[in-house]
Amino acid sequence: MPELVRPGDPSYDAARRVRNARIDRRPAAIARCAGTADVVAAIDHARAHGLGVAVRGGGANVAGWGTCDGGLVIDTGPMKQLVVDPARQLASAGPGLTWGEFDAGTAPYGLALPGARNTGVGIAGHTLGGGVGDLSRQFGLTSDNLVEAEVVTAAGAVVRATADENPELFWALRGGSGNFGVVTRFTFRLHPVSTVVAGPIVHPYAAVPAALRSARDWLATAPDEASLIAIVWTAPPLPFIPEQYWYERGALLIPTWFGDPARADEVLRPLLTDPAPVATAIRPMAYADYQSLLGSPPDFASQHVYNRGELLPALPDDVLDRILQHWQASGPNYSVVFGALGGAIGRGGPTAFAHREAQWFVELCAQWYGAADSELHVGVAADGWQALQDVTLGPYLNLLPDTDPEWVGAAFGANHERLVAIKQVWDPENLFRFGPALHSPPAN
Structure with missing residues (x-):
């Protein structure tokens, strides 16, 4: 028990x-x-x-x-088992593992899995919601690399879900949420990844629009082995940011090159020239060290968060200007994260993840201390995502704080009806009723 x-x-x-x-x-x-x-x-x-x-x-x-x-x-937090089979490039993982723990377990074998950029995030929810990360342009979503799941169903049965065994459940687990049962073991396909060339590029407030345009244009022609995260924010006191820019608004670009290190300078050079950054620290590093570049705030357990991610098919000037103007007019606790998609994500599937044509995710972030129900902070982020509804493909399930059926349906897109049908098969009494609503009848 x-x-x-x-x-x-x-x-x-x-x-x-x-x-x-x-x-x-x-x-x-x-x-x-x-x-x-x-x-x-x-x-x-x-x-x-x-x-x-x-x-x-x-x-x-x-x-x-x-x-x-x-x-x-x-x-399932105590379930942190991890067994790596380096010969077959597979990992069997318990649902309580965080990405920091998972990466530390696979790194000695020179293997990795596309995963969250925050090492404190759990592997389970990230996978079940689709899962994007910097390796995704090269190797697909986290869920694309799931090859088997052990699941405890609403009836208390233990079943196996693969492409051949319970294939509809397997399809649903890869991007359709954990609303169908409890996954007690994930088996993932791993990929050879050891040293990467990456690091921060710091721009001041005045250079933000030019820096974001440069990053967008660079990614449009970059190989799949390249990835990027860009943040417009109020800079915290991080060691790679010059002290005079601490607590000032600006942009941080973190490009990553997973290809031949000899080509890193050639590939990344355009990001260092126009506009010129005030600081950069691009260097070869272990993949696990790269994943730890942006850690959680020191008192994250007391921090209130309202973050929502939208999946965009493109980032044209008018949309980028709209996002930046909203950020410029907002307070210091509001930031925007731009994450590179495309590449192997668009070639993956079929799975329950709906919006594979997306080229960017845009995460609108309000993070604050004090009153949990602060409309000042929630309202800023909500205004930001609402202003993108004419250009978004839909929200990213893993970054969806607004759980009304309208937004859950938008996250699942064309896959929504199929997911509803699968929910009826595996959980007809809606035992797992606290995740994204799939319109099962309420429990008696």
Whole structure:
């Protein structure tokens, strides 16, 4: 049996917390599961007591899908098993692993998997929501590299999902969320990745529009082995940012080259010339070190977050100007992240991830301390994504804080009806009811 933490227990408040302090919910119990048998027992307990189930891995979902009010949270955080088969380039991973832990386990073999840029994010939710990362232009989404899943169903059965066994469930798990069961083991295809050439490029406020245009134009002709993240923000006191630019608004570009290191200078040079940065630290580094360049803030557990990502087919001047003008008019706690897509993402599938034609994701970020319901901060980010609805393909499920059925449907796009049908097969009573709504009938 898993350890059950209930209201009144000394560890309850700590056990119910997720990474976003804005999400403050009180489950009836938290089941801390160490293995598949614990998950089965937890589901049996939920069904016996008429409780809905939320599933938590890393606990980083911006909408708080890893917790609930009044239901049972199945906490898979203790399930951190990782077995790497370097000969077959496969990894069998528990759902409690974070990306930092996963990367540390595969790095000694010179292998990696496209994954989140924040090492504190869990592998489970990221995979089930599709999963983008800097390796995705070369090797596809995280979910494209999932070859097998062990799943505990709403009935408490343990099943295997692959391209040949339960193929509809397998299709749904790769980008359709964790709304169909609890994945207790992921088996991933890995890729040879060891040293990369990457690093920060810092631009001041006045150069932001030119820097973003340069980055966009560079990516349009860059090989798939190249990737990019760009942030317009109020710069924190990071060691690679000159001190006079700390707490000032500006842009940070982080290009990455996964190809032949001898070509790195040739490929990355255009980003260093027009406009010229005020600082840069591009160098060869281990992939795991690259993934740690942008860590979580020191007091992230107290930070309120409202982040939403939109998937864009292009980033023309008028759209880029619209985004930057909104950022320029907003406060210091608002930032925008531009992430490179395209490449192998567009060639992947078929999976439940809907918007493969996207070339960019744009993440509109409000992060603050103080009052959790601050309309000042939420309103700025909400205005930003609402202004993109005429050009977006849809929201990115892993960065969707607005869980109305309209936006869940937009995230799933043309795959929505198929996902609804699969939900009816695997969870007809809607036991897993705290994730993205797939219009199953409510539980009795």
